[in-house]
Amino acid sequence: MVVLTAAVILIGVLCLLDLLLTFGVIRRLRDHTETLSNLMRYSVESGVATDIPVVGAAVGEFTASTVDGAPVSADSLTGTTAVVFLSSECTACRAQLPSLAAWAGERDRERVLVVIATAASDGADLVASLTNVARVVRDPADGPVCKAFGVSAFPAACVVADGQVIAAAPDFSRLPALV
Template sequence: MATLYALVALFGALTLLNLLLTFGVIRRLRTRPANTIVSTPGFLTPGSLIGDFTAHDRDGRAVSRTELSGRTLIGFFSPGCDACRDRLPDFVSAAGVFGRERSLAIVMSDALSASDYLPSLTPVARVVLDEPDGPLISAFAITAFPSFFVVGPDARIVAGGVALDDLPIAAVA
């Protein structure tokens, strides 16, 4: 019987400790300023200058940060990514608004693995195949797929996100 009382007391003490820690976290969150911006991991934030890069698209043309003109739509895809497949039609539609010269699709893979994406992307965007530590993946600090950006003519991020709804597609200038 004494063991039962000891277990009940121990359980009660642990519950009380958990409750105190929870109240401490809530109190700490309440003291945090309401306008604190929390950045999304895996994305450069708006206003960030993209890193310098040089690559070649599937047509053999050079692609670099200095060649971006006007607002450019950029999408990052990875083979085997279900979310990438789901958002591919939206990117194709948006690229139609931007135009092929101002749309860039980066597929993290070789040509064989990217074959599911190429028929849809090639007509509407310049396509670059990149490695996990390749120049474009590094320049945009990509850690999540899919990732989408609108880049301004000054090579700064205008908007970014995991869905095209996060981007100002209608504000093509």
């Protein structure tokens, strides 16, 4: 009986120790998440060299055509427009494709512009998935649209109002709701 009691007490102590360690790990993960969010916010808001559009920056001049043949320029981004940058070679971009299509489908097609950094022959699956829910532009990674927004890493996203970037994120799901 004494051995059974000792075993139950030992198991109870081990479970409490495991619980305390789990709480410690959760606290550290929350701290790391907050630190990473602060670093991302600092780099975007301060204008430190980033690979995504800088909040407060004016959109540079560009001229492009959608895959439907409609012209797109900095002047045509009237009102509040979400601009999402993807690459046909980006695994993370392809992973976001279903949720991006659903997200864009809930919005006005004219208020969502998707720029796919690709050669003319690549990215047909990306274009096909997004053409019905957003205006889609093919542009090389060093092309005029990516340069106008200061994008050099993918995925990237921003919200533009009156020719100025009002929000930016490395992922479209972090963008604020469009007004």
